[in-house]
Amino acid sequence: MLITGMAWNTALGADTDGVWRALLAGQSGVAPVASAYPLRNDRAAALPGLPADLDPVRRQFEAGAKPLRAALAEAGLEPADPRLRLVLGTSYGAHLDVPPDGLDLWGATLASELGLARRPLMVSTACSAGSDAIAVGAALIDAGEEEICVVGGVDVLTPAKRLGHSALGTMSPTALRSFDAAHDGTILGEGAAFLVLEKDLDRRVRPLGRLIGVGAANDAAGPTAPDPSGDTVVRAVRAALAAAGRNTGDVAVINAHGSGTPVNDDIESLAFTTAFGEAAAPVVFATKGAFGHTLGATGALEAVAVLLALRDGRVPPIAGLETVMPGFPLPLPTGAPLPITAGLGLSVTIGFGGFTTCLALEAAA
Structure with a gap:
């Protein structure tokens, strides 16, 4: 399965190579993020450029729109291309913090506002949702059901998620230290990434x-x-x-x-x-x-x-x-x-x- 476009939106920025250089330099996007609620840790990795008081549903949209456009552009595709099928993954997105109106509606909004011709497919399998969206897109192409799939995941910081992980005890009171002898929990972040999958490349674009x-x-x-x-x-x-x-x-x-x-x-x-x-x-x-x-x-x-x-x-x-x-x-x-x-x-x-x-x-x- 060929990957012809990819992009991300992270706490370290959205430029693919710029963020990669920041990672290689050991930088972190974790910083204090204000909350009106008592949390185990007030630090998180928020997306730059999004106002702290932005409506959670709109935050989910803004987080995903930038890398979705960028991944399609790198693949040389227009959003309205009828061959495209968008497959989106999220945990709960903004759903825990807004009146229940369907976990899939943010994805439909994202697709329609960016001009995609078809309604997206949604995947919500907790923290593996982004990977599972990629897997679903690949399976659809392998089965001959789709020609090109744009696949990825989007999730944003919300008060309910931060409170939930504080209550569960999964949030570190200090810092996120993967595989360190002093590890004591996680720190939440928000971000989005998309990849373009296609099986038989008949276009003038270099696979990544x-x-x-x-x-x-x-x-x-x-x-x-x-x-x-x-x-x-x-x-x-x-x-x-x-x-x-x-x-x-x-x-x-x-x-x-x-x-x-x-x-x-x-x-x-x-x-x-x-x-x-x-x-x-x-x-x-x-x-x-x-x-x-x-x-x-x-x-x-x-x-x-x-x-x-x-x-x-x-x-x-x-x-x-x-x-x-x-x-x-x-x-x-x-x-x-x-x-x-x-x-x-x-x-x-x-x-x-x-x-x-x-x-x-x-x-x-």
Whole structure:
């Protein structure tokens, strides 16, 4: 599956290469974000340029509109092209903070206001929604149902989400430190990213990479807490590699979920030990220390990050990581970028409700 356009909107900005340079320099978009409610931490990663008091529904629209336009432009496509099918992922978007009027309406508004000819498809599978939107788009093209899909995720900061994660105890009282010995929780963020997928390229545009495999699994362990064994992550990784016709020795880099919560970090450590053992040593990186945990946008943002890492042959340092947690089995970049060899890139996302998805990506030839 060819990827012909991609763009993101993050707490570090929206310029694809500019944000990538900021990540490589170790920068973070996490900063104090005012709230009228008592929170476990007043820090978050908000999108620059959006007023703090912007209506949540409009905030969701503004967050997604910029990268959607940019991804289509890079692919050389007009929004009104009748071949396009938009597939959108989100956790709850603005839905927790506004009167219930349908979780899909923001997507229909986004499509119509940008001039897309067809109503979008919506995916809401918690924190794996962005990855699952990519998987749905790829499946539609493989099945011959669609010719070109624009896929991605959008999620925004709202008071209800920040209060919810404070109540759950998943929010760090200090800082997000993925895979650090002192990790104590996550920090929320907002963002959006889109990729353009098509199977047979008959247009004069240079592919940016390829999606070559998808794997998914669900542990059904509970509404929020995942299965502590890590087996669900292992199954998703192995399914993605099987779909790609590859093995663990082909993997050069993994963008881990890296939420910074002890439970999730421990699960990924166990899963990577089981899946990779001593046969291979791909470099693992994570972007949530820089972008915050963007919930339903996470998988799409991280797919873009993996493609940029494969393009440049290096990964950015993990923001907030100083002392690697005991027993983590694979190399992690601390303080400076790490080089990676040519090969396959994986993006792993883990969501509430047990949703776990792995995308297998390659650089353009």
